[in-house]
Structure formats: structure tokens, C-alpha cells
Amino acid sequence: MTDPSYRLPRQVVPRHYRLRMEPDLDTATFAGSEVVTLDVAEATDRVELNAAELQIDQARFVRGNARAHAEVEYDEERQRAILQVSEPLSAGRWEFHCRFTGILNDQLRGFYLSTFDDDDGTRQVIATTQFEATDARRAFPCWDEPDFKASFGVTLVVPEDLMAVSNGAEIERESLGDGRVAITFADTIVMSTYLVAFVVGPFEATPPIDVNGVPLRIVAPRGKMRLTGFALECSRFCLEYLATYYGIPYPGDKVDMVAIPDFAFGAMENLGCITYRESALLVDDELATSAEKMRILDVIGHELAHMWFGDLVTMKWWNGIWLNEAFATFMEMKATDAFRPGWKRWLEFAAAERPWAFKTDELAGTRPVEFEVRSPAQAEGMFDGITYGKGSAVLRMMEQYVGEEPFRAGVESYLRRHAYGNTETRDLWESLDGSSGRPVGEIMDTWILQGGYPQLTVRAEEGGVSLEQGRFLLIADPSDTSTWKVPVRLRGMAGGDPFETSVLVEGSRVTVPLGGSVDWVIANAGGHGFYRTRYDEPLMQALVDRLNLLDPVERFVLVDDAWTFVEAGRSGVSGFVSLASAFRDEQEQAVWGSLLGAIASIGHHLVTASTRPRYERWVAGLLAPLADQLGWAPAAAETDLVRRLPGRGWGGGAPCPPPPPAAGGGGAPAAEETDLVRRLRGRVIDSLGRLANLPEVVEQARSIHERRVAKPTSVDPEVAGAVISVCAAHGDAETYETFLDRYQTVSNPQESLKYLRALASFDAEDAVDRTFELIVDRTVRNQDTSWVLARMLANRTTGPYAWSKLRDRLDGILEIVPPMTQSRIADGFPALSHPEVAADVTDFLAENPLPHAAKAVEQKLERLSALVKMRQRETGAIAGALPE
Numbered sequence: 001m002t003d004p005s006y007r008l009p010r011q012v013v014p015r016h017y018r019l020r021m022e023p024d025l026d027t028a029t030f031a032g033s034e035v036v037t038l039d040v041a042e043a044t045d046r047v048e049l050n051a052a053e054l055q056i057d058q059a060r061f062v063r064g065n066a067r068a069h070a071e072v073e074y075d076e077e078r079q080r081a082i083l084q085v086s087e088p089l090s091a092g093r094w095e096f097h098c099r100f101t102g103i104l105n106d107q108l109r110g111f112y113l114s115t116f117d118d119d120d121g122t123r124q125v126i127a128t129t130q131f132e133a134t135d136a137r138r139a140f141p142c143w144d145e146p147d148f149k150a151s152f153g154v155t156l157v158v159p160e161d162l163m164a165v166s167n168g169a170e171i172e173r174e175s176l177g178d179g180r181v182a183i184t185f186a187d188t189i190v191m192s193t194y195l196v197a198f199v200v201g202p203f204e205a206t207p208p209i210d211v212n213g214v215p216l217r218i219v220a221p222r223g224k225m226r227l228t229g230f231a232l233e234c235s236r237f238c239l240e241y242l243a244t245y246y247g248i249p250y251p252g253d254k255v256d257m258v259a260i261p262d263f264a265f266g267a268m269e270n271l272g273c274i275t276y277r278e279s280a281l282l283v284d285d286e287l288a289t290s291a292e293k294m295r296i297l298d299v300i301g302h303e304l305a306h307m308w309f310g311d312l313v314t315m316k317w318w319n320g321i322w323l324n325e326a327f328a329t330f331m332e333m334k335a336t337d338a339f340r341p342g343w344k345r346w347l348e349f350a351a352a353e354r355p356w357a358f359k360t361d362e363l364a365g366t367r368p369v370e371f372e373v374r375s376p377a378q379a380e381g382m383f384d385g386i387t388y389g390k391g392s393a394v395l396r397m398m399e400q401y402v403g404e405e406p407f408r409a410g411v412e413s414y415l416r417r418h419a420y421g422n423t424e425t426r427d428l429w430e431s432l433d434g435s436s437g438r439p440v441g442e443i444m445d446t447w448i449l450q451g452g453y454p455q456l457t458v459r460a461e462e463g464g465v466s467l468e469q470g471r472f473l474l475i476a477d478p479s480d481t482s483t484w485k486v487p488v489r490l491r492g493m494a495g496g497d498p499f500e501t502s503v504l505v506e507g508s509r510v511t512v513p514l515g516g517s518v519d520w521v522i523a524n525a526g527g528h529g530f531y532r533t534r535y536d537e538p539l540m541q542a543l544v545d546r547l548n549l550l551d552p553v554e555r556f557v558l559v560d561d562a563w564t565f566v567e568a569g570r571s572g573v574s575g576f577v578s579l580a581s582a583f584r585d586e587q588e589q590a591v592w593g594s595l596l597g598a599i600a601s602i603g604h605h606l607v608t609a610s611t612r613p614r615y616e617r618w619v620a621g622l623l624a625p626l627a628d629q630l631g632w633a634p635a636a637a638e639t640d641l642v643r644r645l646p647g648r649g650w651g652g653g654a655p656c657p658p659p660p661p662a663a664g665g666g667g668a669p670a671a672e673e674t675d676l677v678r679r680l681r682g683r684v685i686d687s688l689g690r691l692a693n694l695p696e697v698v699e700q701a702r703s704i705h706e707r708r709v710a711k712p713t714s715v716d717p718e719v720a721g722a723v724i725s726v727c728a729a730h731g732d733a734e735t736y737e738t739f740l741d742r743y744q745t746v747s748n749p750q751e752s753l754k755y756l757r758a759l760a761s762f763d764a765e766d767a768v769d770r771t772f773e774l775i776v777d778r779t780v781r782n783q784d785t786s787w788v789l790a791r792m793l794a795n796r797t798t799g800p801y802a803w804s805k806l807r808d809r810l811d812g813i814l815e816i817v818p819p820m821t822q823s824r825i826a827d828g829f830p831a832l833s834h835p836e837v838a839a840d841v842t843d844f845l846a847e848n849p850l851p852h853a854a855k856a857v858e859q860k861l862e863r864l865s866a867l868v869k870m871r872q873r874e875t876g877a878i879a880g881a882l883p884e
């Protein structure tokens with residue numbers, strides 16, 4: 001199954017590491033020593049282990065009085081140290097002793113440096129680790145494969161004024177008399193090397209709170225304690241929720257959640273020492289949008305879910321990483337939904353994570369969720385939308401199919417059976433088969449081991465409906481005959497009676513009797529199925545006429561599927577324009593998110609200078625009822641701002657009526673608005689300003705932004721997010737400099753991120769030049785470079801210019817971008833759908849591949865070619881589709 005040349009020999013197995021690490025933050029180097037207790041299965045004079053960019057000295061094997069010296073050779077390509085032992089080691093238990101030195105790099109992997117400016121503007125330095133997938137070997141010599149589980153006893157030698165955190169609780173502290181202190185941490189449980197962590201720097205921690213006997217703290221760079229409250233609240237809830245769900249106590253002895261200023265991923269589930277990108281942990285509760293807070297809650301839930309699923313029970317090899325990540329993503333939704341039901345997390349899941357997976361999985365260049373992983377580089381490529389999005393979506397589909405409690409019980413039995421061990425995917429299916437009495441493994445194999453997903457075509461038949469499945473591809477391939485075992489939930493009305501039923505579609509076509517002729521049917525009831533649904537014309541019309549009978553998630557699915565059929569050339573854009581008009585009374589922000597996403601795509605790919613005025617009027621008209629209803633601020637808010645948004649009868653270009661007094665929109669103050677209504681307001685303002693380009697909205701956005709700079713809490717956070725985005729889209733050089741100053745000076749990571757996002761969204765070539773400068777001179781942290789580039793490429797007007805800049809300086813840019821974030825650059829490619837630009841992108845990348853993102857580039861270029869076709873097909877049609 002796996003290429004043996006990438007796997008270490010198995011005759012020597014580590015059991016315990018005693019590690020002592022001495023980082024020198026000034027010289028960006030470290031020294032260390034280790035004593036590894038080993039079991040030697042058969043006598044050998046050659047031992048292989050992993051090491052990269054390490055110098056190993058004084059290597060020897062010790063057993064009682066026996067000593068065997070070892071010569072070290074390095075195999076750089078396979079990142080190994082080969083120890084030639086002076087006399088063969090006999091079978092049995094040995095200790096391996098060595099000293100080693102290495103560098104604290106700036107590549108956000110292994111043992112690396114991160115920096116931040118404190119409140120006095122002084123540059124502060126942190127040394128921290130990121131080992132997943134295969135970078136523990138950059139910090140200490142080790143058997144760096146997930147099934148070489150061992151316990152770890154860590155000592156960190158650090159300057160007295162710095163704080164040090166590792167996986168275990170601190171148990172001993174010894175002053176060395178030279179300004180340094182040796183801090184020893186309790187031994188960990190047996191676990192994989194990729195979960196070990198050390199963090200050293202000028203940190204502070206919240207006082208520990210007790211969660212069922214587990215001390216929990218938030219650790220942050222000095223000066224940021226005021227941003228830790230929300231994370232603490234979320235962590236306490238999730239830790240309790242998860243222990244209850246799993247039916248198993250937390251496996252470590254403490255939990256520290258550590259915010260790191262430079263971090264490649266969102267967070268990392270090191271047992272007991274979870275590291276986070278700052279913006280995924282620290283937040284100012286008063287200034288943050290609900291989406292920003294939800295992201296923090298999500299990430300915390302996700303990482304804590306890993307403490308059991310991933311840390312306590314671990315995949316045998318990297319081909320199983322999908323299950324680790326998919327399951328943690330699934331659990332993050334459950335925890336978030338339990339903590340904040342008002343955020344409707346599963347609806348948001350259908351609207352965000354599922355489409356993320358669809359967008360890759362509808363390409364010929366997709367991959368199966370689980371595939372053979374041989375080299376570490378291939379493991380790198382698994383952290384994508386297929387692993388997180390599709391993996392968690394099919395788990396959710398399965399949970400809904402077998403029932404929530406049987407599913408939970410299967411998970412608990414799996415964790416109990418394999419605690420402290422390693423597993424293959426089928427071990428989970430066995431537990432779920434047992435707990436549910438259904439063939440979970442058989443069904444899941446069709447979703448996990450083959451790429452792609454089905455379209456279900458629904459037709460009215462005599463006394464029921466027929467369901468036909470076939471692979472959905474953005475660029476159709478009639479020769480593809482893949483099928484899936486599809487759990488389908490149907491809901492609707494037949495012969496005048498309501499029905500709700502489930503069916504497992506296995507062949508290419510089934511007929512489902514419904515006891516009468518069908519009045520209407522929704523064939524992905526609850527929206528949990530990982531497939532698209534295509535209705536025959538009368539059934540589709542029946543749904544459009546009854547939108548009020550559908551759940552929000554079902555309405556979302558209807559819109560999302562309809563737009564995808566336009567992208568794929570199965571329907572024309574005019575049909576979508578009239579469908580969108582049927583949603584004028586829609587109130588659910590996630591449904592509007594989908595509508596506005598499609599409408600933005602129309603504006604980006606299909607609308608030309610001559611059709612843009614009509615497009616803008618159409619968008620403004622579509623949003624008019626909501627604009628009237630929501631205004632510029634929550635009804636209950638104490639504000640002197642004008643509440644009234646341009647609404648009905650404005651249609652863009654209409655003369656500006658005098659603003660009504662504050663607290664407009666109906667007189668009496670309304671009840672407290674939900675977070676999702678507030679979020680919807682943000683979407684509406686953003687779309688009126690950036691898609692409809694209403695001058696009065698732009699002007700008002702500028703004035704609100706000025707007020708907010710003067711007094712941040714004076715503006716609702718959702719409105720604030722929207723006005724920043726609108727100001728950037730219509731901003732000049734002066735606005736750019738103001739935003740840059742905000743980006744650099746605000747100490748709150750969410751605020752800083754809002755402005756960085758905005759800096760990458762100006763519609764001017766000068767701004768693109770400036771942002772490139774900021775990347776090259778490292779004003780933009782390299783953790784953010786990839787997505788900033790993608791955002792510039794995705795700009796409708798300046799994207800092609802940004803592409804030409806990127807193309808001309810790609811080599812220099814790639815030196816800055818951390819390798820594991822490279823694939824995110826490719827997210828910007830599909831936006832470049834002008835045929836001549838697209839051809840240039842494709843040709844250039846064929847000659848100049850992104851070395852760490854081959855698969856992602858292949859996929860995004862396939863999507864790009866589909867969007868070029870859509871542009872060519874539908875640009876003419878849009879003129880006739882938009883109302884006059």
C-alpha cells in the first residue's frame with residue numbers, strides 16, 4: 001500500500017523520549033539533547049531515524065553498562081539520519097543518547113521564529129513549533145511517523161523572563177544561574193511525534209479555570225489578555241461538550257490554548273498545547289462580527305475534538321489524515337451548534353464547507369477523499385477542501401442516515417477500542433456498522449474511495465417520482481459511469497397528502513412510489529446529502545411557487561444547485577435571473593449569501609460595460625425590500641446614524657431623498673435583532689456598495705467609517721465590516737494609506753485582518769503595486785501572503801494586472817510564501833476568465849509550476865477553463881436576461 005522507501009524500518013521502536021531543548025532566540029539557533037528508550041526487535045548494527053537540517057553529535061546506544069558508539073550519516077533527500085553502530089545492538093531494550101543543533105527558521109514549520117511588536121513598539125521574538133505533517137524531524141532526531149507512538153518528557157531551557165509551554169503541565173523549574181531557567185514538563189501520554197510542541201516567548205496566560213478537573217488557560221503574547229475572554233468561554237464549553245459526546249475524559253493533564261503571531265494554518269492540535277493563528281483565538285467581543293466569533297468557536301471546537309480523535313486515537317499513516325480532519329470538522333459543527341444555536345451552524349455548513357468541497361469535487365482533476373500517500377509532499381496536499389469539506393459532509397450525511405445516537409455510540413466504541421493506538425479508516429466503519437446495524441462501510445466506500453459526486457435527476461412518474469444518478473462534472477464527460485450509494489431523503493406532497501421518506505439509491509435509476517401523483521417534492525430534504533438535485537421543469541416550478549414551504553437549507557440548496565448548473569452550461573443565466581427574483585422576500589442570510597455570491601459571479605464574469613448599468617439597477621432593485629427593512633443600523637441600537645438605506649423606488653440613479661430621522665424603518669423600536677439579521681444587513685450594505693455601486697451608499701459608508709475610526713464601538717460590527725469593504729472598492733490613494741495605517745497599528749487581530757483584506761481589494765493598479773511592495777518588504781506577514789495574492793487576482797478590474805505582476809516576480813514571491821500555504825495562491829486563478837488572460841495563466845503555469853501546489857493548480861485551471869466557457873456562452877445572454 002505504501003512505498004517502503006519512505007517508511008522507516010520497523011525493527012527499532014521508540015517508547016519514550018527525554019528531550020532537553022535550548023533555543024537561542026537572539027542567534028535563531030537551538031541546541032538539544034535526547035535520551036530515547038527503544039525496543040530493538042532483532043539484532044542490528046544500523047538504525048535509521050528522521051532528521052532534517054540537524055547536526056547530530058555524540059550519538060550512542062546504552063544498555064546498563066553496555067555502550068555502543070554510533071557514526072551518523074545523513075540521507076538528505078529522505079530526511080534521515082543513519083546510525084552505524086560500532087557493535088550490533090542485541091534484541092531488547094536500549095537507550096539512544098545524542099546531542100544535536102539546529103536553526104530556528106522563518107518558514108513556519110519545525111522549530112521556528114515568530115515576531116510581534118509590543119505596546120511600546122518594541123520587536124519581540126517567539127520560538128514555537130509546527131510539526132504536522134513531518135517536521136518534528138527539524139527539531140529533534142525522531143521516528144517521525146504517526147504510528148511510532150511514544151511518551152515525551154520535555155525540558156525547555158529558556159531566559160528567565162520568558163514563558164515556556166509544552167504538552168504536559170509544568171512540574172519543575174530550576175534556575176541555572178546564568179539568567180536562564182530549565183523548565184520540566186510532565187510526561188505525555190503515548191502519542192505521535194507530530195503532536196509534540198514547544199513554545200517560548202514573552203507570553204502571558206489567563207489564570208487556569210477548572211473544567212472537570214482539567215486546568216484550562218489561554219496564552220497570548222504580552223499585552224493581549226483583554227482579547228482572551230471569548231476564547232476562554234468557548235474552550236470551557238467545547239471541552240465539556242466533547243468529553244460528554246465521546247463519553248471519555250480528556251486524555252491530557254491540562255489544556256493551554258496559545259496564540260502565535262505567525263502561523264501557517266488556522267491552529268494545530270498538539271495535545272495539551274494547542275497553537276493558533278492569533279485571529280483564530282483572540283477577539284475583541286465588542287468589535288467582532290458574528291462570523292469572526294464563529295470562526296474562533298469553530299477552530300476551538302475543531303482542535304479540542306482532535307484531542308480524542310487524532311491525538312488519543314491516531315491514523316496509522318497519512319492516507320488516513322482525511323478522517324482525522326473530516327471528523328474534527330464534523331465535531332466542530334456540532335460543538336458550535338450546541339454553544340450558539342442562533343448561529344444555525346449546520347445551515348452555514350451547507351452554505352460554506354459543503355460548496356467548498358463541491359467546487360473541487362465537480363472537476364475531473366478531483367481526487368478520492370482517501371488515496372495512497374507515499375511521500376511527505378503528498379501528505380501536504382491532503383489539507384484541502386476534499387479532506388475537510390467533503391470528508392465532513394459525507395460524515396454528516398451518514399450521521400443523519402443512521403441516526404445521531406447510533407452514530408455517537410459507534411464513535412465512542414471506536415475510541416475506546418483503539419485508545420493510545422493507531423487505526424485505519426475501516427476500523428471506524430466497523431464500529432459504526434456495529435452501533436447502527438447498517439452497512440456504513442459499504443456506503444462510505446463509494447464516497448471515500450472514488451472522486452466526484454452524483455447529480456440526482458428527479459422526474460414525476462405515475463404515482464411517485466423517479467430518481468436517476470450520474471456523476472456531476474463541471475465539464476461534462478458522458479463516458480463517466482460512476483455511481484454511489486446515495487442516502488436520499490424526500491419530502492413533499494403527493495395526492496394532496498404530505499410525505500417524508502428515505503431511500504438508498506444504489507443503481508443508476510430507481511422509482512419511488514409516493515401513493516399518488518406528486519404535487520411537489522424536495523429530494524435533498526434537510527440538505528444533508530452530498531449531491532446536486534435536478535428537477536424536471538414542472539417539479540422545479542412547483543418548488544419555486546412554494547419557497548415558503550422549504551427549510552432555509554433547502555432553499556439554499558435550490559439556489560446553489562441552480563447557479564452551478566449555469567456554470568456547467570446545463571442551464572442558461574436568464575433562468576437564474578428569474579429564479580433570483582423569486583427570492584425577493586427571502587429573510588435568511590445564508591440563502592442571500594448564496595444568491596449574492598452567484599450575482600457577484602454574474603457581475604464578474606458576464607456583465608460588460610454596456611450591460612453594467614442595468615445589472616446595477618437589477619441588484620439594487622432585488623435588495624430594495626431588505627434595504628428598506630434593515631436600514632443602516634440595528635433598530636434597537638443607540639445611534640445617531642441615518643438608519644435608512646436606499647430602498648424601494650431608488651433603483652440606483654434616482655434622486656436622493658432627504659434622510660429620515662434616526663430610528664426610522666417603522667417607528668417603534670423592534671425587539672433585539674438576532675446575529676444573523678445583523679449579518680444580513682452587512683451583506684446588503686456590502687452588495688449595494690460593491691455590486692450595485694450606489695453612490696449614496698458609498699458616500700454613507702465613508703462617513704460611517706470615519707465615525708468608527710473615531711469611536712470603534714459606535715458602529716455595529718457587521719455594518720463596520722461592510723463599510724470597510726465598500727470604502728476599499730471605491731477607495732483612492734489616501735484611503736489606501738489610511739487603511740494601511742490601521743492594518744499596521746491596530747492590536748486586535750480581527751481588525752488588522754479586516755484592513756489587510758481591504759488592502760487587497762482596491763480597484764486601482766496603484767493599490768496593487770503598493771500591496772505587492774508590502775508583501776515583498778514583509779509588512780504583510782508571510783502567513784497571509786498567499787491569500788492576499790489570491791484576493792488581488794480575484795478582483796474584477798485589477799485581477800489581470802495583479803496576475804501580470806505575479807507572473808513577472810513569481811520566483812521572488814515563492815521565496816516568501818511558506819510552502820504549505822502555496823496552494824492558496826491558486827484560489828485566485830478561476831477569476832481570471834478573460835480568454836486571453838486565462839490562456840496566459842495556463843501557458844505560464846505549464847512552464848513555471850508552483851512546486852508545492854501542483855494538484856491545486858491543476859484543479860483551479862480546470863475551473864478557470866469552465867468559467868471561460870461560461871463567459872463566452874452567457875455574456876450575450878445576460879443582456880436579454882436583465883430587466884430593463
Ligand SMILES: [Zn+2]
Pocket residue numbers: 269302306324325328
Ligand atoms: Zn484539524
